[in-house]
Amino acid sequence: MENTALAHHLLLAGLLFVLGLTGVLIRRNLLVVYMCLELMLAAATLALVAFSRFNRTMDGAVLVFFVITVAAAEVAVGLALIVALFRKRGTVRSDALTTLRD
């Protein structure tokens, strides 16, 4: 019943990753940039699960478990940093944060 090949899943993962990378490059709202980073992470986990399923090993799936854990911790810290930044500078737009450039 299910006849998707490994290549199809990897293609989806690759395109998702490219979309996320494009978002990181063109968006200026730090929160949206951060969501695009998470999208790239999700694309990587998709590739891991696909490889794991097609190689009939459990290790890739367990690695995805850890990736989800680390991503949750990372999101909490990153959002706290963004809130701290907003409290100090009043903006979350990356083109308004040029102290180190000027």
Add this chain to the structure above:
Amino acid sequence: MPDGLFIFFAALTLGAALLLVLSRNAVTSAMGMILALVGVAADFFLLDAYFLGVLQVLVYAGAVMVLFLFIIMLLDTEDPQGAYPWKTAALGLAVFFLLAASVLWLFHWSGAVPTAKAGATPPELSANPAEFVTAAKAFGRLLYTKYLLPLELAGFLLLVALVGVVSLSKDNPENKA
């Protein structure tokens, strides 16, 4: 030709990701992100990784995105500019089309990836617990034997993140601009 369900969820995921990248409104972006993550979870289900699919919906589409929406609404960040500056738009389009074209080339013409015909169906699942099993039990067994140290480290990482977030969001008078 891949499975109809796969095509549906792949289209849903890519469309939602496009919404995330292109939408001006941060809340709309977050909604697109939730849809994209649900699409990825559906793909996990299609790959027989049921536990990971449930985990993805619970942790990512649930907890993490609620946190994101909370912060977006707390910070009230509207996009002032009307359109993308042309330099940004050109850079984005160039990067997207270059990379997307190279991904398509890699899969369809380079011959580096086995063609769809070669591995048309995933290998049969076996009952051997050391191999890929759908039950959540298999995760528990691996997590508490082979991956015990990483599991402990992940727990410690969560503790560190907890302490870090508390200390970051404490109202520190020295941090005031």
